[in-house]
Amino acid sequence: MIPLRIGTDCSGIEAPIQALQQLGIQHRHVFSSDIDKYAIQSIKANYQPEKIFGDITNRDIDEVPDIDVYICGFPCQTFSMAGHRKGFDDKRGNVFFSCLEVIKEKEPKFFILENVKGLINHNKGKTFKRILGELESLEHYSIHWDLLNTKDYGIPQSRPRVFIVGFRVDVQTGPFNFPEVLDMPDIHHYIDQEDNSSRALPPRVAKVNYMDTIPTDAAFVDFSLHGRSHFPNSGTVCSCICRMSALWCVPKQRFANCKELLSLQGFPSDFNQVVSDTQMKRQIGNSMSVNVLVEIFKECFKTLKR
Numbered sequence: 001m002i003p004l005r006i007g008t009d010c011s012g013i014e015a016p017i018q019a020l021q022q023l024g025i026q027h028r029h030v031f032s033s034d035i036d037k038y039a040i041q042s043i044k045a046n047y048q049p050e051k052i053f054g055d056i057t058n059r060d061i062d063e064v065p066d067i068d069v070y071i072c073g074f075p076c077q078t079f080s081m082a083g084h085r086k087g088f089d090d091k092r093g094n095v096f097f098s099c100l101e102v103i104k105e106k107e108p109k110f111f112i113l114e115n116v117k118g119l120i121n122h123n124k125g126k127t128f129k130r131i132l133g134e135l136e137s138l139e140h141y142s143i144h145w146d147l148l149n150t151k152d153y154g155i156p157q158s159r160p161r162v163f164i165v166g167f168r169v170d171v172q173t174g175p176f177n178f179p180e181v182l183d184m185p186d187i188h189h190y191i192d193q194e195d196n197s198s199r200a201l202p203p204r205v206a207k208v209n210y211m212d213t214i215p216t217d218a219a220f221v222d223f224s225l226h227g228r229s230h231f232p233n234s235g236t237v238c239s240c241i242c243r244m245s246a247l248w249c250v251p252k253q254r255f256a257n258c259k260e261l262l263s264l265q266g267f268p269s270d271f272n273q274v275v276s277d278t279q280m281k282r283q284i285g286n287s288m289s290v291n292v293l294v295e296i297f298k299e300c301f302k303t304l305k306r
Helices: 015-023 039-048 091-106 120-135 203-207 259-262 276-284 292-305
Strands: 005-008 025-032 051-053 069-072 110-117 141-149 160-168 220-222 245-247
Touching: 005 015, 005 091, 015 025, 015 292, 039 276, 069 091, 091 110, 091 120, 110 292, 120 141, 120 160, 160 292, 203 220, 245 259, 259 276
Parallel strands: 005 025, 005 069, 025 051, 069 110
Antiparallel strands: 110 160, 141 160, 220 245
């Protein structure tokens, strides 16, 4: 079987490639891209893309190799509640049109685009309608979208994300369905029991008596949340891991380490960290969840004529 040629943009720490590796799917990692130099360091330390691009809004489309599969988690800050929600008025929001150019010019067999839940209602829904309209104007593609949460696909992290999947109609053998919900494992299994580097609460946290509001069965709570929180369901699921999260491991009395955060995003324990903890945590927070992509890929390959 000829390996599928995979290209990713806004690649981060390459959740799509991790997903394909976990599935044992033969593939050629044709290209990656990222504007962040530390992300590129992580890519080079863990993968072997044939080509690496920087800012995709400045590249020549003729330099992009042909591909069978295209994946991009285009920048979420411009559409998220945590950002300023400038949408297409922000240069990062215009990355979508660079993605669209790749799809139009390279015509992959299928593509997957990902973004935050806030994309759906940004600018009263006009932004999402525009994006879907642009994709649906590609007459030889069938377009599907849904809101999927990481916690529904085998990892206890509440991370709702919009996924848009497009299939070239000449290779689609049947209807595409988004994956069914899976059981969620015990979040306490994601605690690194070997890390005993407990520490005192940060002064800003101690000052507002956060500990009085944490449930006794809590595993991870996020101290980056604004205001006073009672951390509901923290004994079963952790809140969305973001680039600026301050996830506290309650039983071990320390901040969550990179190993724990990687596992809560579906990455393996042998992921090669070559950047600082600060940069690694930002990359993890920006990443797609590997476990969700694994399940989407399974459904895609059921539909794909190979």
